[in-house]
Amino acid sequence: MAIQQEKVVQDLKERFVEKIKEVSAHFGDDTVVIERDSLLDIIKFLKAEPYDFAMLLDLTCVDYMGQPDRFEMVYHLFSLSKNLRLRIKTRLPGKDPSVESLTPVWKNANWLEREAYDMFGVRFNGHPYLKRLFMYDGFEGHPLRKNYPLRRRQPIIRMRKQDDI
Amino acid sequence: MLLNMGPSHPAMHGTTRIMLELDGEKILNAELEMGYLHRGFEKTCEHKTYFNLLPYTDRLNYVSPLINNCGYVMTLEKMLGIDVPERAQYIRVLMCELSRICDHLTALAAMTMECGAFTVFLYNMKAREFIWDVMEQTTGARMTTSYIRIGGVRADLHPSWKETTHTAIDETRKVLKDVSGLLNKNKIFIDRTRDVAVVSPEMAINYGWTGPCLRSTGVSYDVRKAHPYLVYDKLNFEIPLGERGDNFDRYMVRMKEMEQSLRIVEQCIESMPESSSPTQLMAEGIEPADAIKESRSKRTEKRIKLSPNLEGSEKERYKGIMTDSKGQIIPPKEDTYTSIEGLISHFKFFMKDHGIRPPQGEVYFSVEGASGELGFYIISNGTDKPYRLHLRAPCFHIVSALEEILRGHYVADVIPTFGSMNMIGGELDR
Numbered sequence: 001m002a003i004q005q006e007k008v009v010q011d012l013k014e015r016f017v018e019k020i021k022e023v024s025a026h027f028g029d030d031t032v033v034i035e036r037d038s039l040l041d042i043i044k045f046l047k048a049e050p051y052d053f054a055m056l057l058d059l060t061c062v063d064y065m066g067q068p069d070r071f072e073m074v075y076h077l078f079s080l081s082k083n084l085r086l087r088i089k090t091r092l093p094g095k096d097p098s099v100e101s102l103t104p105v106w107k108n109a110n111w112l113e114r115e116a117y118d119m120f121g122v123r124f125n126g127h128p129y130l131k132r133l134f135m136y137d138g139f140e141g142h143p144l145r146k147n148y149p150l151r152r153r154q155p156i157i158r159m160r161k162q163d164d165i
Numbered sequence: 166m167l168l169n170m171g172p173s174h175p176a177m178h179g180t181t182r183i184m185l186e187l188d189g190e191k192i193l194n195a196e197l198e199m200g201y202l203h204r205g206f207e208k209t210c211e212h213k214t215y216f217n218l219l220p221y222t223d224r225l226n227y228v229s230p231l232i233n234n235c236g237y238v239m240t241l242e243k244m245l246g247i248d249v250p251e252r253a254q255y256i257r258v259l260m261c262e263l264s265r266i267c268d269h270l271t272a273l274a275a276m277t278m279e280c281g282a283f284t285v286f287l288y289n290m291k292a293r294e295f296i297w298d299v300m301e302q303t304t305g306a307r308m309t310t311s312y313i314r315i316g317g318v319r320a321d322l323h324p325s326w327k328e329t330t331h332t333a334i335d336e337t338r339k340v341l342k343d344v345s346g347l348l349n350k351n352k353i354f355i356d357r358t359r360d361v362a363v364v365s366p367e368m369a370i371n372y373g374w375t376g377p378c379l380r381s382t383g384v385s386y387d388v389r390k391a392h393p394y395l396v397y398d399k400l401n402f403e404i405p406l407g408e409r410g411d412n413f414d415r416y417m418v419r420m421k422e423m424e425q426s427l428r429i430v431e432q433c434i435e436s437m438p439e440s441s442s443p444t445q446l447m448a449e450g451i452e453p454a455d456a457i458k459e460s461r462s463k464r465t466e467k468r469i470k471l472s473p474n475l476e477g478s479e480k481e482r483y484k485g486i487m488t489d490s491k492g493q494i495i496p497p498k499e500d501t502y503t504s505i506e507g508l509i510s511h512f513k514f515f516m517k518d519h520g521i522r523p524p525q526g527e528v529y530f531s532v533e534g535a536s537g538e539l540g541f542y543i544i545s546n547g548t549d550k551p552y553r554l555h556l557r558a559p560c561f562h563i564v565s566a567l568e569e570i571l572r573g574h575y576v577a578d579v580i581p582t583f584g585s586m587n588m589i590g591g592e593l594d595r
Contacts (some may be wrong), residue, residue: 026526027243054370058529058540058557074542076529076557080370080384083391087529108373111565119207134200134594143208150212 005030005084008051016042031087039073039090040100046077046086047105053077053086056102059112061120065146070094071122075102092122101127119144168576172201176279176580178588181564183579185571192579195571197564202594210554215241215521216315216514218554223309225556226592228271229264229535231300234313239394240530240541241315244523247493252438252485253317254395259330259433260304260312261395261532262426263296266337268535268587269377269419269426270296276416276584277348280357285344292340295333302329315521316494317487321440330434334427341423348416358412362570362582365410373562376537378586381418382410388533400432415585440485453502460503469499493521520549536560536587558592 009030013020019038024031034042046053057076064070069091077086092099101124102109113124114133121142124130132139136156141148171182180201186194206225210218222237223230235257242249249257274289297307302323304312312319323329348354364374366382379386387404389397405421407414450468451459459465480497487494495514500507513519523545531540537559544553563586571579 027528029529056373060542060555062544062553080386107371108562108565134203143205150208
């Protein structure tokens with residue numbers, strides 16, 4: 001009872017008519033763009049039978065600086081039993097880059113979201129421990145944002161100002 | 166009691182710090198701190214051209230650089246729609262499998278050495294030397310190879326590759342036999358690894374585990390079988406599985422996988438398509454200066470003696486190992502030296518805003534890395550630099566489970582557990 005890739009997308013479209021903004025297939029990878037508020041519902045729908053997307057392959061963020069919805073969250077799901085891959089994307093506004101956390105659904109979302117928070121400053125509602133992952137605590141800014149200069153250097157310990165001495 | 170393990174602890178492979186909350190020797194809580202090896206790989210890639218960023222991928226999983234090269238290059242080929250000649254595909258498979266053996270040997274060497282089996286470490290390193298000889302002969306480097314290029318491979322195999330590969334296979338087999346003899350029924354080793362850090366299949370899937378660690382729990386998933394790439398669908402090999410998902414199974418799956426990889430290497434030797442070019446090293450020919458002089462008056466077709474650095478990338482050899490789609494590969498050096506069209510296409514390849522420019526869009530492609538599914542997610546905006554490049558590092562997901570696994574175990578269990586996960590700093594911290 002193999003489920004075809006098209007059927008998953010078709011079912012998604014029927015089930016969440018208003019929440020699906022766009023469906024595309026770049027280079028053969030099926031992509032579904034959804035509304036931000038329906039993320040958890042759609043993920044849970046896909047994780048359950050019969051689609052069984054049991055694995056969160058990857059989670060990342062893209063910064064489209066200059067566009068109205070600046071950040072884009074990208075989720076790669078994988079169904080072990082059906083051998084299907086699916087990409088879910090959702091846009092976040094630059095002023096309030098926050099989205100529901102997937103930690104209740106997948107455990108590896110914990111670190112992946114911490115990485116996205118570290119690198120892009122996206123906040124995840126409901127995340128149990130949103131702390132920087134690669135950078136240290138006193139680090140200023142989010143390095144993978146497009147407006148963070150490539151060669152900007154930061155001292156690990158804050159430079160002492162003249163007045164402090 | 167709070168105990169810091171790392172960042173400069175000999176058992177923390179790269180540089181990772183584990184903060185342990187202890188009650189006696191029992192671990193109540195663990196927290197990992199990483200990023201000590203963070204080099205900004207993704208940020209750097211956004212500022213490099215597609216061709217230029219290849220050497221950076223060597224430094225991700227530095228024990229098996231060829232698989233990283235292969236993963237990146239194949240992602241791009243999926244975008245560009247390039248077909249690779251069959252010989253190049255076989256060479257890639259050969260190199261990937263040799264790297265996989267290297268990676269497993271290193272992972273087990275480190276894991277067992279930290280448990281006190283120093284002999285195993287030395288044996289494994291010996292076998293790795295023989296495999297690295299094969300790689301060095303062909304790629305010119307032992308670790309940072311940058312050998313697999315967009316559209317094919319950098320150079321053809323060395324004329325005597327078959328002999329060295331056979332030696333490497335024989336030596337590795339011997340070592341594997343010795344190591345199995347030393348460890349498989351070793352009371353000390355079994356006591357430290359059997360039923361320690363047991364991971365259930367559900368938990369492994371929930372954490373996004375892939376590779377040998379997932380298969381040790383009994384879940385059969387291998388990218389080479391599930392989404393076959395290159396010529397893996399033509400080769401015979403099995404996917405070894407574990408039963409309990411403990412440290413010992415993770416050791417055992419790696420040992421068996423090396424056997425399978427050796428099988429693949431042997432099949433590659435047998436079914437490798439013949440090279441289209443003569444088998445001897447192509448050092449002879451006229452001097453480049455003479456060729457340039459001659460090309461001023463007429464078009465020269467003579468063979469040029471290229472510098473040893475360019476050995477193997479002669480026009481004659483390109484046929485079997487490089488794609489023929491123009492603009493995606495470095496033009497042959499003979500053309501660049503002797504004809505104006507060749508020189509222009511050389512400039513066009515390396516000039517800013519020219520060179521490799523994939524169509525707009527985004528792509529995800531993954532290969533089976535040594536420790537799991539190694540995926541690249543590339544977004545192109547039509548220029549010669551990636552808009553965004555994201556790496557799905559296999560050991561990121563595996564190590565993220567460590568905090569939960571360690572809870573309830575003893576301090577001494579940290580070492581084999583951490584070792585069996587094969588944490589690679591370069592890939593984890595990027």
